[in-house]
Amino acid sequence: MPQGSSPLLELTQITKAFGGVEALRGIDFALSPGEIHGLVGENGAGKSTLMKIIAGVHPEFSGRFMLDGRETRFRSTRDARAAGIAMVHQELSVAPDLSVAENVFLGVQPTNALGFVQWRRMAREAGEQLSRFGIDVDPTARLGDLPIGLQQLIEIARVLFSGARIIILDEPTSALSPPEVERLFATLRRLRDAGSAIIFISHFIEDILGISDTVTVFRNGRKVMDTAAGATIKATLIEAMIGKGREALEETYTHDVALPAPSETPVVLEASGLSLARSLNDVSFQARAGEVLGVYGFMGCGQLELARILFGKLKPDRGQLQVAGETKAFGSTADARRAGIAFVPESRRAMLFHQEPVYKNVSISILDRISSLWLKPSQEREIAMRQVEQLQIRPSAVELDLGMLSGGNQQKVALAKWLTFPPRVLVLCEPTRGMDVGAKNDVIHIIRHLREQGLAIVVLSTEPETVLSLADRIIVLKRGAVVREFTGEKISKDRLLEAA
Amino acid sequence: MVSSDSAAVPAGDRKGSRRIAALLRSQMRNIAPFLTLIFLSAFFAIASPSFATIDNVGNILTQVSVTGIIAVGLTFVILCAEIDLSIASIANVTGIAVAYFTLQESYVNIANIPLPGWAAILLALVLCAVLGLVNAFGLTVIGIPSFIMTLAMMQIAAGISALLVRGQIAYKVPDLIATLGSASIGGIPWIVIVAALMLLAGHLVLTYTRFGRYVYMVGGNREAAEYSGLNVKLILGSVMVISAVCSGIGGMLGVAHFGSAQQNEFDTYLLDSIAAVVVGGTSLFGGRGGIGNTIVGLFVLGVLNNGLDHVNIDSFLKILIRGLILLAALVINVYAQRLRAKAAD
Structure with a gap:
């Protein structure tokens, strides 16, 4: 110096x-x-x-x-x-x-x-x-x-x-x-x-x-x-x-990760020309069935806004969304959910009810599928128990207030909400942020499993590792615009960072 | 960025003992109002021989009935962490409307429109539902905070009342309303039965229906409800309409109960209803409480109002005492919320 x-x-x-x-x-x-x-x-x-x-x-x-x-x-x-x-x-x-x-x-x-x-x-x-x-x-x-x-x-x-x-x-x-x-x-x-x-x-x-x-x-x-x-x-x-050769436990993605060849499965979600004030500028992409689309960018690049448009929380100024070929203009998040879109925001607090038991947290998004007027609490508990077992949520007690669970387990509950009746599109913001390695790997496995079931998954993250560990195709957002798409090629963390 | 997660690691045994304490704390909200009720009842029973009699229990039940009917709807609103300040005015205007559409005695100087009883009741119900819809529209579509929106509605409903009666008093209401409001069956006043049925219905809806669950979830964490794909605006709008319709029913029966329909007749019911819901332990921050709490709150209020009339104290002092006891109950409400929030951490 x-x-x-x-x-x-x-x-x-x-x-x-x-x-x-x-x-x-x-x-x-x-x-x-x-x-x-x-x-x-x-x-x-x-x-x-x-x-x-x-x-x-x-x-x-x-x-x-x-x-x-x-x-x-x-x-x-x-x-x-x-x-x-x-x-x-x-x-x-x-x-x-x-x-x-x-x-x-x-x-x-x-x-x-x-x-x-x-x-x-x-x-x-x-x-x-x-x-x-x-x-x-x-x-x-x-x-x-x-x-x-x-x-x-x-x-x-x-x-x-x-x-x-x-x-x-x-x-x-x-x-x-x-x-x-x-x-x-x-x-x-x-x-x-x-x-x-x-x-x-x-x-x-x-x-x-x-x-x-x-x-x-x-x-x-x-x-x-x-x-x-x-x-x-x-x-x-x-x-x-x-850094080179970091702790062995975590994958570092300093070496090339090979993205699979472009998928030929049907397009489930198509965004064209989405713009929102100064946050997003003409963002277009497609998400295909059985594919994880990674959206990478720095904080403030417009990811959060993009995710909220996909789930009907924000209305874009311009551009449109198509779900399974049908043009949709969501008036509310309920519209988006009915169109088959599921959303897990970046903050668990914004997703979960800490003072309610686990089973009510799991069933909230599917209540209308299991009951028309009267609740069916035993069925709710049964469904929740099944999810708790499948996702290995600990402790495995569905009556426990959600606030008693650790962060990683809460994140699994946030995913469990959407899995009983799988959506067409799953939008995930920062799905592994702030989690320890074990919980992180669990969540990654859950997401990969969902991909195999044919869901179109959109993962938005500011952490390159998250995107690299999950995505089959990656788009890079910078100051609200798509600046790069990686598909069917080798990619490493430094190339991703360089693009953003 | 690093500090927050380290607290979640420690082993299970500390959590186990904490869980029992947390359970007790979380029940504070239900225990405290109940203890208040028992304490007040015991106090007045000792202080006055005329308090703890069958007749007086009947009095208390009748006295809290109109408040109870109004408080059913208000419970929904407060569970959603909103407020409705227009309940008393909507009760008043609905009561006046049902009298306005009923043939009055010739000495009543109101330019009214006499209709058959069923039509009068139907129109009055439509009126309160429409006023509730206006509240719902202001809150959800325009985005006016409920406190302000219903404050405006309070004035609007009072204005409609004033225009309908123009300072006069009407007496006649349709037979059905007169019966439900002022007659008895087997010694039990109909108005008590109606109040009990409405409280029961409210409880069933809140506890056993999907809509009731949504109300609690929206009140517990509105953001999470929205990100779970609930139509939060629809739910908020619905509770405003439910509140207005409950108020309207309370207003119609109240008019029959009092024997007259006039301006400002229900003014005290605004604070009484809010006090009943909140004193009972339903959280002003939403998501906690229910009709059970409202019933306890109604009785706390009923026992207090009734009991103070049975003991020999300065009648001007009574107002102050009432206020102080309500304040104490509210302090407990907020404090219980804080304990619970701590228990959840």
Whole structure:
């Protein structure tokens, strides 16, 4: 890394554990004034944890934290802000009901001698700041009425103009269009030339290489690489991120996975030209019977919206869906279910009833198949018991409240809901996220078994392993558009990452 | 990202003992109102010799009947984590409507439209159902929160009432309604029988039908219900209509029971009905409770109102005491919800 005069921030041997699990293991990290420092790594590699330590979100950690050459400990984000450190978090944290100007000056509104907010001054200055950033927007407009990308830019602008010396940006470009990314980069360079230090986290390796002076790669809580951005290439970074020869238990997919030859089975689900506001742009694909279609992309690429359109929760602005050759316009999720579509969302909380027994969770989606008016609880229990046995859900007691089950078993219940009367199409979001290896393998086996029964399965995930372990064909979504399709060829994790 | 899952690992024995505690906690919601009822009954029985008599039990049953009929529908609404503030106004306008379509004595100065009894009842039922449909439309299609939508409906229904009676009082209702509202059979008032039958019907629907299950699931986790492919809007709309129709029936019988139909006649029934449902232990957050709870709540309220009349205390103080006891019951309701949420974690 470039040896500047003296580092602004110097961290030595930082270690941080959450409940016995080490998220960071002995990290050394230095940041100089006038430097843009790119940070890459897979989900859970420890990037965000380190940034939260720097921004004072996590006050507990071990290791040495030097700011301006003096040992420092932040007790809170307030301390960090007072020391000139500001962070833009991955999730949007704006106040949608306030005006643009109020958001820009959130917490630091200009006031007069009596303590009244100087609205006109605030609006004027907000407008000036934003236009310096290349954003031409009415500062009195309600922020929530603006497109998401613009909201994100305004949030970034707020932090950039807060006068902070150290600015941390966590995935700032995921919702931005290419020209917006360019504008952001121009501003970052200007701030760097004025002496600010910037940490830039992104999944988009091109962005990292395009803007950073230095790049650090994290893997499994360790720093595995530290280099000048000009001295490396995308493939090298991806290789460092994934690592070679990881733990034997998990398949790593660093070697080629051969996708089967294109399937000739009938098309069950066909999406053509789906567009939704700024989330999706002209997405088309086909899902065939007995085939798993993988949809891969980074967080914010439009997967969640796509899945919700398929299950009738969101209505696309343009485009149409065909199920088994019939054009469908779903008015509700009930319509989608009746058309033979099943859905398991990325969050179990959004799918299951934690305070209800397992059998009611299993039967909820098929009640109309087993009873017209009066419930048949004994039949419900019987069906649930059959699923519990088949899917090896533990403990195997259908009367137990669902909340008593572990996460992996809950995920199996979420699948079990749809299996008694198999749907035509099964849409799965992040089916194995946050699960241990055993449960993960169980779920993978269940899905493969369903594929053999002739279901068309759509798996959407931000984890390359999930898609690679399940999919027969893969499409890659990037900023709401399909940018690549892999079919009947060999593919590995780095090629998938490269495409996204 | 790493911390949350580690807590789920520990072995089974800790979970076993926790399960018993969790079961007790989860039953808090049913136990607490029942204990309140027993405590209040015992208190008034000791404090007043005239309280614990057969006659007075009959009084209490009659006194809670109209509230009970209205509370059946409200239970459905609250189980879905919605609210209906228009119940009393809809009861009032339906009662007025059924009198409006009945031939009144010549001294009643209302420009009414006399119809045969069955037609009057049918029109009144159609009216309350339509008002319920408007609530349902506002809530599900337009997306107005039920609190606001039914607040508006409260005013609208009161407005229709005002236009129909124009400050006058009507007395006559169709014979069937008069019988059900004010006559008795074998010493038991018909209105008590109707209330009991409606509560029973409500219980059967909620417990043994598919629709009832959907109501609980929508109230328990609306998002999950939607992602399970339930038509959540249809279910929410249905409970608003059920609530309005129950209110309407309560209103018609109430008018017969009181012997007159006039403006603002049912105003106290709004708070009483909500209190009965919630005091009984049905969760304001939805998904927990039921008609059984509502019945206990009705009796808590009935015993309280009736018992305070039997003991010799300042009648102005009674209002305050009533409020404080309701507050205590509500605190228990919210607290029981929290205990249960903890038990589920």
